[in-house]
Amino acid sequence: MKIPIYFNARFLTQAVTGVQRYAEEFVYALDSLIENKVINTEEYQLIMLSPKNIKREINVKHIQLQIVGKLSGHLWEQLELPFYSAKGLLVNLCNTGPVLNWRQVVAIHDLAIKRHPEAFSSLFRIWYLVLFNILTRSSKLVITNSNFSKQELMEVFPLRQEKVKVSYLGCEHVLRVNSNEDIISKLNLDNKQYILSVSTLNPLKNFQLTISALDVLKDQNVYLVIAGGVNDNIFEPAKLEINRNIIYAGYVDEPELRALYEKAICFVYPSIYEGFGLPPLEAMSLGCPVITSTAASLPEICGDSALYCDPSDYYSLADQIKRVMSDEKLRNTLIDKGKERARAFRWQACVKQIFDAVKKVLDDENRNRS
DSSP, X not given: OOEXXXXXXXXXXXXXXXXXXXXXXXXXXXXXXXXXXXXXXXXXXXXXXXXXXXXXXOOOSSSEEEEOOXXXXXXXXXXXXXXXXXXXXXXXXXXXOOTTOSXXXXXXXXXXXXXXGGGBOHHHHHHHHHHHHHHHHHOSEEEESOHHHHHHHHHHSOXXXXXXXXXXXXXXXXXXXXXXXHHHHHTTOXXXXXXXXXXXXXXXXOHHHHHHHHHHTGGGOEEXXXXXXXXXXTBOOOOOOOOTTEEEEESOOHHXXXXXXXXXXXXXEOOSOOSSOHHHHHHHHTXXXXXXXXXXXXXXXXXXXXXXXXXXXXXXXXXXXXXXXXXXXXXXXXXXXXXXXXXXXXXXXXXXXXXXXHHHHHXXXXXXXX
C-alpha cells in the first residue's frame, strides 16, 4: 500500500505573492521530476488538499488535487485539514499549517515577523508568532530558503540543526513567459531611463531609501518604476514621499514584469530584511543589473554578481546607481555575472532536495516503528 504524502494547497485560494509563487513552482517542479523519472513515487501517493474556493488551476499529471471540507482560510487549515491528512505526512509550503497535526513538515521562509514586528499588522503578527512557536516544535522537519534563515530559526526557536533543511529557490520561471512590451507605453516609459523596484509595498522593502536616492540623482533625468501590490491586512502601510519621477505601476502580470526587467537600467532592491530575495535573481536571469543591500540573506544569494548598498544610507545607493548608469563596462559585467549566477538557482534542484528530506522523515518513522 502506498504511503500518502499530502500537500497543503490552500495557496491555490490566495493571491500570488512570494510564498504562493514558491508553492506553485514547487508543485510544477515535483511533477516534472516524477515525469522524468528523477523521483520515483512507486511507494508514495502524492495528493494536494485544498478548500473549495480555488482561484487558480494547477495542471499536473502525477499529483492529485482533492477539494475537501466546507470551510475556507485559516479555519479550513486548522479544523478540517488535520482530519483529511490524518493517514499520511502533511507538507505545508507557505509558513502556516495546522497546530493539531504532529505528523507534518512546514516551510518557514523567514522570521521577519519576529525580527521586524513593526512592519506587520497586529492581528497578523500575533497569529503568526503563535503558529511559528507551535509549528517549529511539532513539525518533523522545517524547510527554509537560506543559511541566514536557518541561523535565524535556530536562534529564535529551540531547533536542532538537523531538523532544519535549507533549499535555495529557483528563478527560471521568469524565462518561461514572453515579454509584453505594451507595459512600457502604458506607463509612458518610451525613451525614458528608469530603474526598477519590484515587491509588495511594505516597510521592509525600504522603498523610501530608493526615493531619497532618486532625489540625489535628479540631474540624471532618471525615473523609478515601482511594481507590486499592497496588502494592509498583513503589512503596515509604507508611507512614501511623493516624487514626480516615480511611477507606481501597481500589480503587473508576468509578461509585463519581464518587459520591465529587460528595459530597466538596473534593478534596485535595498531591503532591510530578506529570508531569500527572489526578485534580484529574476532580474539577473533577464539581463538586468542588480543593486541590493548588504542586509540579511541578500549577499548569500547574490554573491559577487550584484552591487551592494548600505540599507540605511541613500547616498550609498545613489552612488551605485550612478556607477551603473555611467560605466557601460561595469553594467555589462554585471549582466554577464548575473546571468551566470541565476543559472545556479533551479526549482527542480530545490524540490529534489526537499523531497529527499521528506522521504528521510518517512524512513525514520518506519525505523522507529520496527
